[in-house]
Amino acid sequence: MSKRKVIKGLLAATVGAMVVLASGALPASAQENPINLKISLWVPPVHPLVKSTQEWADSITKASGGTITASVFPAEQLGKAFDHYDMVRDGIADVGYVSPGYQPGRFPVINAAQLPFTVADAKGGTAAIDSWYRKYAPKEMADTHFCFAFVHDPGALHSRKKITLPSDVKGLKVRPAQQTMGELVTTLGGTNVQASAPESRDALERGIADAITFPWNSIFLFGIDKVTKYTLDVPLYTTAYTWTMNKDIYDNASAAQKKVLDDHCTTEWAVKLSSAWTDFEHAGRDKMKAAPGHEVVELTPEQVAEWRKAVSPLQASWEKQVSAKGYDPAQVLGDLKKSLADNKAAF
Numbered sequence: 001m002s003k004r005k006v007i008k009g010l011l012a013a014t015v016g017a018m019v020v021l022a023s024g025a026l027p028a029s030a031q032e033n034p035i036n037l038k039i040s041l042w043v044p045p046v047h048p049l050v051k052s053t054q055e056w057a058d059s060i061t062k063a064s065g066g067t068i069t070a071s072v073f074p075a076e077q078l079g080k081a082f083d084h085y086d087m088v089r090d091g092i093a094d095v096g097y098v099s100p101g102y103q104p105g106r107f108p109v110i111n112a113a114q115l116p117f118t119v120a121d122a123k124g125g126t127a128a129i130d131s132w133y134r135k136y137a138p139k140e141m142a143d144t145h146f147c148f149a150f151v152h153d154p155g156a157l158h159s160r161k162k163i164t165l166p167s168d169v170k171g172l173k174v175r176p177a178q179q180t181m182g183e184l185v186t187t188l189g190g191t192n193v194q195a196s197a198p199e200s201r202d203a204l205e206r207g208i209a210d211a212i213t214f215p216w217n218s219i220f221l222f223g224i225d226k227v228t229k230y231t232l233d234v235p236l237y238t239t240a241y242t243w244t245m246n247k248d249i250y251d252n253a254s255a256a257q258k259k260v261l262d263d264h265c266t267t268e269w270a271v272k273l274s275s276a277w278t279d280f281e282h283a284g285r286d287k288m289k290a291a292p293g294h295e296v297v298e299l300t301p302e303q304v305a306e307w308r309k310a311v312s313p314l315q316a317s318w319e320k321q322v323s324a325k326g327y328d329p330a331q332v333l334g335d336l337k338k339s340l341a342d343n344k345a346a347f
Contacts, residue, residue: 032254037070040093042081042198047221048276049097050074056264056273064260068253070095081196085244089143094249098242101178102196108321109136110149112336113240114180115318116311117347119151120235122278123271124345126150129240130270132339136332137242140325145245147261148270152215153281154235158228159211160204164297166310169211175200177213177239183314201227213237217284231288233298234307235347243273 039057043049050072057070079087081102088096100107101114110133112118119125130149137146155177157163163172170189176182182192193209195202197218203209204227212224213236219225243265250261289296299307319329340346 032067032257033252035068035249035253035257037068037094037249038078038092039070039072039095040078040084040087041072041074041097042076042084042196043074043097044198044221045074047074047218048280049274052273052276053097056269060260060264063263064257068257068260076198081198085141085144088244088246091246091248094246095147096244098244099178099239100242101180101239104179104182105321107140108318108325109133109140109327109332110240110242111178111180111318111321112333113149113151114178114237115315116180116184116237117235117308118336119154119238119340119345120347121345122151122153122238122281123275124343125238125340126271126274126278127267128339128343128345129336130267131343132336133240133242135335136327141242141244143247145247145250147243147245147265148267148273149240149242150270150274151238151240152274153278154238155213155215155281156234156236157211157213157232158219158224159230159232160228161210162230162295162297163211163232164299165303165306172210173208175203175209175212177237180314180318181213181237183317184311187313188310197222200224204228215281215284216288217281219284220287225288225291225294229294231294231296233285233296234304236307236311243270 037057039053041049041053053072057072060068060070073093078093081099084093084096085098085100085103087093088098100110113129129151133149134146137149163169166188169185172190173193174185174190175193175195176185185192193203195209200209200212200214201223204212204224212228214224219228245261245265250258253261288294322329322332337346
């Protein structure tokens with residue numbers, strides 16, 4: 001090949017490269033600003049959700065080709081459990097594990113999932129609640145970017161004194177899991193003690209609380225088994241949670257990065273991320289029955305019927321709260337019940 005042809009070829013290659021640069025046709029990773037997600041959880045590092053969260057984050061990093069990375073902060077490192085929604089809204093955290101029921105009256109729609117004797121199964125319940133709430137989240141949680149929702153395995157009432165009937169709650173100080181359980185305590189003549197999950201053992205140990213509504217195995221995880229003696233064996237409630245993202249983080253992501261985030265904010269991921277926790281809590285029931293010095297109180301059908309009757313006013317209260325926010329409670333609850341039925345998770 002002549003020297004002239006070599007030079008001509010080099011010039012053509014150089015011009016071609018300049019055209020590519022001018023057109024912006026670079027690899028996606030070169031065009032995108034890197035994102036490092038600060039993911040905040042208020043559960044301790046040994047909680048199953050922490051490992052699941054890391055797996056979720058690692059999957060995002062892989063799918064994004066490394067343009068999105070994440071740092072996971074458990075155990076309230078970035079802020080208190082009660083504050084996680086506002087932390088995400090304000091950018092203190094980029095992704096947060098939110099318990100809407102920690103803020104009474106603020107998120108009434110999702111609280112439908114917390115009505116007693118509503119959800120029978122956490123995995124099917126998570127699929128049902130996530131797919132149902134996607135219709136309502138953009139309005140109810142408008143100042144954050146909704147990722148997904150999930151519920152824990154049905155929880156129970158754990159106490160320092162034996163509780164069998166609804167009337168036994170009268171005069172007791174109870175730490176409720178969320179707003180709906182708080183209303184139940186008041187309805188039954190008890191007094192609510194506000195404490196986040198990490199603060200609950202101390203409240204019981206110091207006698208500030210007499211009882212607590214909590215999932216089965218988390219009782220051991222948070223050391224609450226050391227300060228309670230009785231557990232009422234009835235699926236009294238579930239708690240609904242959301243996985244919520246800062247709007248600026250999502251809005252400023254590239255189209256390719258948004259697709260990765262969207263692909264990880266699905267009903268399938270809601271079930272996948274929460275499943276290890278579901279299995280963990282479910283195993284707590286047998287563990288509790290075998291725990292020395294602890295009694296699991298089983299109810300007769302007649303006693304269960306008394307509890308069902310006792311919780312019935314909670315739906316009317318929920319309907320008023322939802323109506324006040326401009327929603328049709330019949331439609332909201334009807335949509336939820338259909339979704340639960342479709343996922344074989346209705347109680």
